[in-house]
Amino acid sequence: MSAPRVLFVCLGNICRSPLVEGVARQRCAEAGLAVEVASCGTGHWHVGEGADLRMVHAAAAAGFDLSPHRARQLRAADLDAYDLVFAMDSDNLRGIQRFVTSRSRAETGLFLPWTGAAPPQDFPDPYYGGPEGFTACVALAERGVAGLIERLRRR
Template sequence: MRTREGLSILFVCMGNICRSPLVEAVARQRSAEAGLALTLASCGTGNWHAGKGADPRMVRAAAAAGYDLAPHRARQVRTSDFVEFDWVLAMDRDNLAYLEETRRGRGVEPTLFLPWASVTEPEEFPDPYFGAEEGFRHAVALAEQGVDGLIARLRRG
């Protein structure tokens, strides 16, 4: 494992339009504020939204908290991601299972984001896509909590 400087982290959800781009944006801003030089990216297990921007509801919720998702463009996970990234962090068990199959025994083993970031409850990051606006605001708070845990973990070494 490399030192915390130069680490690369990939966040993964289903469509790469809600949870993973949000976590990427929060991690990008907060790691810069913490003085950590990280390579951060996000993708989805599905290709339905490839090339599209983040869900407008997530864009609004993130902007209200000071995070800019406007530049984001969705992409699907690639087998090369497992060798290009130090950590591949899934938002939920369904996406984790897909990643484990896609990995084909090569590269880094994916894991769940929230437990990896020392968040004990919930274990899976709920998908706000089919819910109300409140779910998107809750997602921002959960992303911040997870990223705070991620940064604490990196500082511990």
């Protein structure tokens, strides 16, 4: 069986989804779990840009390197290329569902509830807040990824 492919989706692909991708990549490797991870956004505003520097710094303080990240936009083909496509919040889940067809192979859903890490249901967007929001997101990402790893191990 091939490694599961997991895609994390937020709005601009510069804060939450690249964070969760980075945490998942590192924690899955540490756990010896073969998983392919990536991230994207439902919006196009930041395509080609790196992760928000506030998130880069918050992640680095916790030992996660987001510097290689470059934002990209969700494509219809992602629903066939990935096994699991997780939205960070309900708005972005609706954006993902616009691409779902009867032939789509990906399982879609909200990241935190799927991993058992909810509440909250929606992963909060720190973009318009202060630095403490970015730090809180790192802790939430770590909690969600721990649940993701446990659930993937049971598959």
